[in-house]
Amino acid sequence: MTSQTPFLVLDHVSKVYRRNQSLIERIRKMEEGGTKAVSDVSLVISEGETVGLVGESGCGKSTLARLVSGLMAPTQGDIVFRKDPAGKTPRLQMIFQDPYSSLNGRWTIEDIIAEPIKVHRLRRGRAAIRARVEELLVQVGLSPTDAEKYPQEFSGGQRQRISIARALAGEPQFLILDEPTSALDVSVQAQILNLLRDLQKNLGLTSLFITHNLSVVRIMADRIGVMYLGELVEEASAEQLFRKPKHPYTRLLIDAAPNMDTSDRSLHPIAGELPNPAFPPAGCRFHTRCPFAQDVCRTAAPPRKATPEGGMFRCHFDLDLSKEVKTPPLAKVKTA
Amino acid sequence: MTTPLLDVRDLTVTINRDGRPITALDKVSFSVNPGEVLGVVGESGAGKSITGAAIIDLLVPPLKRTGGTISLNGDRLDQLSPKEMRRVRGGKIGFIFQDPMTSLNPVITIGRQLCDAIETHLRLGGNETKRRALDWIARVGLPNPDVQFKRYPHQLSGGMRQRIVIALALCANPSLVIADEPTTALDVSVQAHILQLMRDLHRESEVSMMLITHDLGVIAKMADRVAVLYAGRVAEISPVAELFANPSHPYTRGLIRATPMPTADGGVQLDQIPGAMPGLGAVPPGCAFNPRCSRAQSDCRSVVPPLVTQESSAFSCFHPLERDVA
Numbered sequence: 001m002t003s004q005t006p007f008l009v010l011d012h013v014s015k016v017y018r019r020n021q022s023l024i025e026r027i028r029k030m031e032e033g034g035t036k037a038v039s040d041v042s043l044v045i046s047e048g049e050t051v052g053l054v055g056e057s058g059c060g061k062s063t064l065a066r067l068v069s070g071l072m073a074p075t076q077g078d079i080v081f082r083k084d085p086a087g088k089t090p091r092l093q094m095i096f097q098d099p100y101s102s103l104n105g106r107w108t109i110e111d112i113i114a115e116p117i118k119v120h121r122l123r124r125g126r127a128a129i130r131a132r133v134e135e136l137l138v139q140v141g142l143s144p145t146d147a148e149k150y151p152q153e154f155s156g157g158q159r160q161r162i163s164i165a166r167a168l169a170g171e172p173q174f175l176i177l178d179e180p181t182s183a184l185d186v187s188v189q190a191q192i193l194n195l196l197r198d199l200q201k202n203l204g205l206t207s208l209f210i211t212h213n214l215s216v217v218r219i220m221a222d223r224i225g226v227m228y229l230g231e232l233v234e235e236a237s238a239e240q241l242f243r244k245p246k247h248p249y250t251r252l253l254i255d256a257a258p259n260m261d262t263s264d265r266s267l268h269p270i271a272g273e274l275p276n277p278a279f280p281p282a283g284c285r286f287h288t289r290c291p292f293a294q295d296v297c298r299t300a301a302p303p304r305k306a307t308p309e310g311g312m313f314r315c316h317f318d319l320d321l322s323k324e325v326k327t328p329p330l331a332k333v334k335t336a
Numbered sequence: 337m338t339t340p341l342l343d344v345r346d347l348t349v350t351i352n353r354d355g356r357p358i359t360a361l362d363k364v365s366f367s368v369n370p371g372e373v374l375g376v377v378g379e380s381g382a383g384k385s386i387t388g389a390a391i392i393d394l395l396v397p398p399l400k401r402t403g404g405t406i407s408l409n410g411d412r413l414d415q416l417s418p419k420e421m422r423r424v425r426g427g428k429i430g431f432i433f434q435d436p437m438t439s440l441n442p443v444i445t446i447g448r449q450l451c452d453a454i455e456t457h458l459r460l461g462g463n464e465t466k467r468r469a470l471d472w473i474a475r476v477g478l479p480n481p482d483v484q485f486k487r488y489p490h491q492l493s494g495g496m497r498q499r500i501v502i503a504l505a506l507c508a509n510p511s512l513v514i515a516d517e518p519t520t521a522l523d524v525s526v527q528a529h530i531l532q533l534m535r536d537l538h539r540e541s542e543v544s545m546m547l548i549t550h551d552l553g554v555i556a557k558m559a560d561r562v563a564v565l566y567a568g569r570v571a572e573i574s575p576v577a578e579l580f581a582n583p584s585h586p587y588t589r590g591l592i593r594a595t596p597m598p599t600a601d602g603g604v605q606l607d608q609i610p611g612a613m614p615g616l617g618a619v620p621p622g623c624a625f626n627p628r629c630s631r632a633q634s635d636c637r638s639v640v641p642p643l644v645t646q647e648s649s650a651f652s653c654f655h656p657l658e659r660d661v662a
Contacts, residue, residue, distance in 0.1 A: 056523040155612050185379035185550065190594035190608035212524070215596035219606055256528045258553035260597050262577045265557050267535070269528035273493055 007206050008045040013077035035278040037063040039230040052209045052221030058277045060230040061210045065178045090173035097179035099159035103151040110147040116170035136165040157188035175207040226250045229277050229285045236311030244322045246313035248290050251321040340367035341544045347404035349390050358617035361386050362568045373545040375559030382565040384548045388514045392425050427457040430505030434517035436497035440489040446500050447485030457508035472503040495526035516548045552595050564588050567614055567624035574649035584651040587625045631655045
C-alpha cells in the first residue's frame with residue numbers, strides 16, 4: 001500500500017437531525033423534515049496530513065467530527081477508512097473542547113490515561129502500564145508524579161495536556177480534535193498548540209482539527225475546509241486558502257476577525273446574520289449575505305469546482321479574492 | 337491635562353476564604369478620560385471582570401472591596417449608600433454583560449425592559465418613554481421596532497439580543513459604559529457587527545467606555561488606551577499603538593506574541609509564555625510575573641514593582657523592555 005492511498009474518504013456525507021412529527025403529520029404520512037446539519041460533504045484525508053475545518057457555530061463542523069468518529073451514523077453517504085494489511089480499521093481518538101467536563105473527576109490521572117491502554121490491550125501488567133502512563137505524562141509536559149492526582153488539582157491547560165495524553169495512550173493513527181484550545185487563555189493556548197505541533201511532527205499523526213479560529217487553523221493544518229450551513233464551501237491548502245481564497249465567505253471570514261494592526265482600525269462585518277440552519281436559503285446558501293450575489297445565486301445551487309492547485313470551491317463565479325473585499329459600510333443589519 | 341471622568345485609585349478587592357482574606361485585586365489604579373475607550377485586557381483570573389463589577393459595586397460575596405477610591409466626575413462612588421448606588425447603576429454607568437442569554441429577563445418583553453430602564457433613570461412620561469425605547473431598538477439596528485418591542489429575548493438571535501443589551505446600557509444616557517467581554521459569546525461575523533455598532537454609538541454619544549476583553553484583536557481595533565492586568569495587578573497602561581508596537585512590560589509582549597496572528601509576510605508567529613498565571617492566593621512574592629519572566633532578577637522576586645509613569649504610558653516592572661529607537 002502506498003502513501004498515495006487516501007487514509008480517510010468522506011463520500012457525499014449528509015446527516016439529518018430528525019424532528020418529532022406531530023400526530024397530524026404522522027397520520028397524513030407527511031414527509032419527515034429535519035435539520036440537515038451536514039449536507040453532501042466530500043473530503044479526502046491523506047496519511048500524515050492535518051485537515052482543518054472552520055466555520056461559525058451551527059455550520060455542522062462538530063457534527064462532521066461525530067460522524068467521522070463513528071459516534072453517529074451518516075444519513076447518506078459513506079465514510080471509509082483505509083484498512084491495514086490485516087484488515088483492521090485504524091485506531092482513532094478524540095480530544096474534546098472542554099477540559100473540565102471531559103475528564104472524570106473521581107478517577108486519578110493514572111486511571112484516566114491507563115483506560116485506553118487497558119481497553120486496547122496495548123500493554124500487559126501493572127508495571128508496564130504504569131511505565132507507559134509516566135512516559136505519556138512526560139511527553140505532554142507533565143511530571144510522572146502527577147499520575148496520583150485528580151483532575152481537580154490541575155488548571156485548564158494542564159487538564160488539556162491530560163486529555164492529549166489520554167488520546168495518545170490509545171496509540172491512535174487518527175486523531176480528531178474538536179476545538180481543543182477554545183476554552184483556554186492565549187498564553188496557555190500557545191503552549192498547547194506548540195505541544196500539538198510537536199506531537200504531529202514526531203508521531204506522524206493524521207488528524208482532523210476543528211475550530212472556529214482561523215489563525216489557529218492556519219498554524220495547525222496542512223489543508224483547510226471551510227463550512228457554511230452544513231456545506232463544505234471551500235477546501236484548499238492552508239497557504240492557498242489564506243493567499244487566494246476562492247469563495248466569498250472565506251474571504252469575508254478572514255477579514256471579519258480583528259487583527260492586531262492598530263494603524264488600520266476598520267472592522268469588516270459580514271452583512272446580515274447566519275440564517276437558521278433548519279431552513280437554509282435556496283440556491284447558494286450564502287447568497288443572503290454575499291456581496292457578489294447575482295440572480296443565478298438565488299435559484300441554482302453552485303456546482304463544485306476544482307482548482308488547479310488541488311482544492312475545490314462552490315461558487316457560480318471565479319472571483320479574484322486575493323485582496324480584502326471592499327463592502328459598503330453597513331450601519332443597519334438586514335435580517336429576514 | 338484633562339480631568340479624568342472615572343478615576344480609580346488603589347482599588348483593592350479581597351476574597352474571604354476560610355476566614356483568611358486573599359487578595360483578588362491588589363491596588364489597581366487607572367483612569368478613563370471623557371470620550372475615551374479604555375481597553376482592559378488580561379487572561380482569565382487576572383481580575384478584569386472583578387474590576388468592572390467593583391466599580392458599580394456589584395461584587396458577589398465572598399468578594400469584597402476593602403480599599404481604594406473610585407470617583408466618577410468627582411463624586412466618590414465608593415462612599416455612596418446602596419440606595420444611591422442604584423441610581424448610578426444603569427443611570428450614570430451603563431453595563432454590557434458577556435452573555436446576552438442571561439443578562440435579559442426571559443419573561444419580560446424587550447420593549448418593557450427598555451421602558452423600565454428609561455422610566456427609572458430619566459423619569460419621562462409614558463408616551464415619551466415608549467418613543468425612546470422604539471428609537472433605541474431602531475438605533476441598535478433591529479428591523480421593525482414596533483414588532484421587536486413586543487418580542488421576548490428567546491425570540492431573538494444571540495447577536496440581536498446583544499444589541500438589546502447595548503441599548504439597555506445606553507438608553508439612560510450614561511457618562512460611562514462598562515462592557516465586560518461584549519462579544520466573547522458571539523461568532524466572528526456577528527462580533528464585527530457588534531463592535532461596529534458600539535463604535536458608531538460611541539462616536540454619536542461621546543460616552544466613555546471601559547472595554548474588558550481577553551481578545552487583543554478587539555483591543556487593537558476599539559481601544560484608545562489599554563490597561564493590561566496580571567494576577568490582580570496592573571502590569572501596564574499605554575496608548576494602544578504604543579502598546580502593540582513597543583510594549584514595556586515583558587508580560588504584555590508575551591501576551592501579544594502568544595496570540596496566533598498572521599504576520600505581514602504571511603507567516604504565523606506563535607511564542608508561548610512558560611507556566612501559567614498564579615491562582616488566587618498563590619501570587620509569588622515580588623512581581624507576580626517573575627516565575628514566568630525571562631528578565632526576572634533578584635529584586636523582582638522580593639519587591640513588588642510600583643506602577644511607574646513614563647511619558648504617556650505607565651508600567652510596573654523593574655527591568656522594562658527597551659524602546660525600539662525608530
